[in-house]
Amino acid sequence: xxxxxxxxxxxxxxxxxxxxxxxxxxxxxxxxxxxxxxxxxxxxxxxxxxxxxxxxxxxxxxxxxxxxxxxxxxxxxxxxxxxxxxxxxxxxxxxxxxxxxxxxxxxxxxxxxxxxxxxxxxxxxxxxxxxxxxxxxxxxxxxxxxxxxxxxxxxxxxxxxxxxxxxxxxxxxxxxxxxxxxxxxxxxxxxxxxxxxxxxxxxxxxxxxxxxxxxxxxxxxxxxxxxxxxxxxxxxxxxxxxxxxxxxxxxxxxxxxxxxxxxxxxxxxxxxxxxxxxxxxxxxxxxxxxxxxxxxxxxxxxxxxxxxxxxxxxxxxxxxxxxxxxxxxxxxxxxxxxxxxxxxxxxxxxxxxxxxxxxxxxxxxxxxxxxxxxxxxxxxxxxxxxxxxxxxxxxxxxxxxxxxxxxxxxxxxxxxxxxxxxxxxxxxxxxxxxxxxxxxxxxxxxxxxxxxxxxxxxxxxxxxxxxxxxxxxxxxxxxxxxxxxxxxxxxxxxxxxxxxxxxxxxxxxxxxxxxxx
Amino acid sequence: xxxxxxxxxxxxxxxxxxxxxxxxxxxxxxxxxxxxxxxxxxxxxxxxxxxxxxxxxxxxxxxxxxxxxxxxxxxxxxxxxxxxxxxxxxxxxxxxxxxxxxxxxxxxxxxxxxxxxxxxxxxxxxxxxxxxxxxxxxxxxxxxxxxxxxxxxxxxxxxxxxxxxxxxx
Ligand code: SF4
Numbered sequence: 260x261x262x263x264x265x266x267x268x269x270x271x272x273x274x275x276x277x278x279x280x281x282x283x284x285x286x287x288x289x290x291x292x293x294x295x296x297x298x299x300x301x302x303x304x305x306x307x308x309x310x311x312x313x314x315x316x317x318x319x320x321x322x323x324x325x326x327x328x329x330x331x332x333x334x335x336x337x338x339x340x341x342x343x344x345x346x347x348x349x350x351x352x353x354x355x356x357x358x359x360x361x362x363x364x365x366x367x368x369x370x371x372x373x374x375x376x377x378x379x380x381x382x383x384x385x386x387x388x389x390x391x392x393x394x395x396x397x398x399x400x401x402x403x404x405x406x407x408x409x410x411x412x413x414x415x416x417x418x419x420x421x422x423x424x425x426x427x428x429x430x431x432x433x434x435x436x437x438x439x440x441x442x443x444x445x446x447x448x449x450x451x452x453x454x455x456x457x458x459x460x461x462x463x464x465x466x467x468x469x470x471x472x473x474x475x476x477x478x479x480x481x482x483x484x485x486x487x488x489x490x491x492x493x494x495x496x497x498x499x500x501x502x503x504x505x506x507x508x509x510x511x512x513x514x515x516x517x518x519x520x521x522x523x524x525x526x527x528x529x530x531x532x533x534x535x536x537x538x539x540x541x542x543x544x545x546x547x548x549x550x551x552x553x554x555x556x557x558x559x560x561x562x563x564x565x566x567x568x569x570x571x572x573x574x575x576x577x578x579x580x581x582x583x584x585x586x587x588x589x590x591x592x593x594x595x596x597x598x599x600x601x602x603x604x605x606x607x608x609x610x611x612x613x614x615x616x617x618x619x620x621x622x623x624x625x626x627x628x629x630x631x632x633x634x635x636x637x638x639x640x641x642x643x644x645x646x647x648x649x650x651x652x653x654x655x656x657x658x659x660x661x662x663x664x665x666x667x668x669x670x671x672x673x674x675x676x677x678x679x680x681x682x683x684x685x686x687x688x689x690x691x692x693x694x695x696x697x698x699x700x701x702x703x704x705x706x707x708x709x710x711x712x713x714x715x716x717x718x719x720x721x722x723x724x725x726x727x728x729x730x731x732x733x734x735x736x737x738x739x740x741x742x743x744x745x746x747x748x749x750x751x752x753x754x755x756x757x758x759x760x761x762x763x764x765x766x767x768x769x770x771x772x773x774x775x776x
Numbered sequence: 777x778x779x780x781x782x783x784x785x786x787x788x789x790x791x792x793x794x795x796x797x798x799x800x801x802x803x804x805x806x807x808x809x810x811x812x813x814x815x816x817x818x819x820x821x822x823x824x825x826x827x828x829x830x831x832x833x834x835x836x837x838x839x840x841x842x843x844x845x846x847x848x849x850x851x852x853x854x855x856x857x858x859x860x861x862x863x864x865x866x867x868x869x870x871x872x873x874x875x876x877x878x879x880x881x882x883x884x885x886x887x888x889x890x891x892x893x894x895x896x897x898x899x900x901x902x903x904x905x906x907x908x909x910x911x912x913x914x915x916x917x918x919x920x921x922x923x924x925x926x927x928x929x930x931x932x933x934x935x936x937x938x939x940x941x942x943x944x945x
Contacts, residue, residue: 381872426856456909478832541842
């Protein structure tokens with residue numbers, strides 16, 4: 260079939276997700292990417308694979324988000340001198356992913372920016388972990404790295420380096436501010452500190468166990484990642500989980516969304532000097548997580564979504580408890596929202612701070628809650644719903660100011676919408692008679708491919724999975740929306756004052772671990 | 777303002793009783809004398825270091841600050857610099873890219889510098905293990921006094937680990 264009237268021939272992948280796959284040459288990859296851009300689509304992810312053991316070279320895989328769903332395009336590359344055209348010219352979001360792909364696999368874009376991204380000189384420049392003949396257990400001496408930050412010059416300009424270890428309880432990253440007075444002229448990020456070789460590690464796990472590792476790519480997004488992994492595994496084995504399991508998955512995903520939004524709203528208040536907000540929202544978040552633990556056995560719901568279904572059910576009486584909690588949390592969040600809305604000091608800090616304008620957000624392929632606060636109304640739950648979202652009719656939040664205030668507003672809207680969806684799910688779960696929770700995963704064919712794409716609380720997460728022989732994993736790529744959104748933060752802080760950075764950063768609340776994969 | 781004050785009053789005091797220390801979490805014997813522990817126990821300063829975690833452990837460390845656990849109520853607080861810290865609370869398998877930073881932070885911490893390793897990853901490398909990119913458990917990189925397992929450990933387990941490190945106060 261054809262997509263966007265382009266000459267590439269796509270095949271529809273089986274399974275719940277609307278995903279299409281094609282193989283292209285360089286010219287057609289570029290022209291397809293341009294068509295996606297022109298049609299208002301976005302860039303989603305990019306990764307590579309080593310195909311040399313199959314009498315081929317390497318392969319580059321690019322994923323695009325379009326109205327129809329997910330379009331995957333594979334570009335075969337030669338074994339010698341594997342190079343491909345620079346996709347960052349069409350989609351700037353490709354830049355860091357291309358550099359990361361080089362660090363891990365040794366396939367190079369022809370782009371100008373060839374600085375390493377995930378490799379911090381702690382393994383040799385000619386060691387490419389994702390090559391099939393690379394020994395994952397090999398360890399190397401750590402080295403000091405000289406990273407070529409972009410310098411800003413001029414009268415009175417100076418630099419503030421921050422990190423990798425930050426001042427608070429936060430993941431590690433390095434930020435280089437070029438400032439004049441207290442105004443930020445430029446921010447440059449250097450990430451990759453928590454890279455722990457996850458994709459190589461997958462290749463040592465059985466396909467049936469990979470969900471645990473996927474669920475630890477980014478701990479706050481464990482539900483979304485494990486669902487995406489399981490969806491990929493189910494696609495490639497042709498397994499359909501029982502309906503009850505799908506409803507439970509959605510319940511868990513919305514619980515994860517609400518938990519994270521509650522925490523963020525507290526910290527956003529705190530970063531704008533309203534510690535009352537932190538105390539209140541963290542209390543609500545704790546109540547929320549205690550009920551998750553009581554009903555499903557884990558405060559963050561790790562390992563509850565498993566290939567073929569779910570590992571937990573709503574216990575008797577659980578529905579009533581959850582409904583009561585939804586009601587009390589909603590009541591309290593509405594009170595707190597009124598307090599936030601009417602707090603002049605808070606609004607003064609939130610409004611017009613850290614703006615990401617819609618046009619730039621579009622150019623940078625920004626999705627997730629940050630995107631929705633800048634008019635990018637991407638939300639897989641609304642646009643490409645898989646069961647049970649096709650019956651939940653999720654209302655996608657959207658604001659256009661792109662400032663901290665808009666990102667706060669999106670979080671409030673999404674809490675209320677997730678609470679509504681939760682109530683709807685609970686009605687089905689208490690009515691539905693069939694109690695089956697799991698459909699055993701059939702064995703996977705060597706070389707079978709599947710993909711999962713789920714709207715986590717922060718944005719979309721993608722897992723691309725290829726089976727190896729005897730139930731092994733040949734290749735697994737995990738992508739968190741943060742990888743694409745981080746560069747937008749560099750733009751959003753420009754022209755703001757340094758003391759507003761923590762607030763702006765918090766309003767994005769991107770994953771380091773998820774981008775460092 | 778009225779709404780805000782009302783909310784504070786309606787919420788009331790939520791803090792619960794802290795757990796007791798658990799000597800089973802010790803990796804090495806107590807190094808500090810009682811007099812010192814008594815002083816620390818009343819004003820302990822922690823520097824938290826994410827050496828490569830998935831961020832799950834950090835979420836629970838954040839929870840220590842909520843009204844239910846109220847760690848600060850025990851005189852224990854988090855500092856921004858290792859130079860001001862008595863105890864390092866370290867999460868994650870130590871990512872290769874964080875090895876140098878972790879060692880530097882350890883060196884910058886004044887003696888006697890207690891170290892608590894957090895989570896399955898901090899205690900044993902967890903699901904990530906050791907590889908070209910991961911040094912595995914925290915003890916592979918710096919000396920560890922107390923290790924708190926769990927994925928992630930609950931706030932109560934974390935409190936217990938911290939209290940164990942300072943001698944059960
Ligand atoms: S112990 Fe678990 S929660 Fe903590 S860093 Fe490791 S995987 Fe994440």
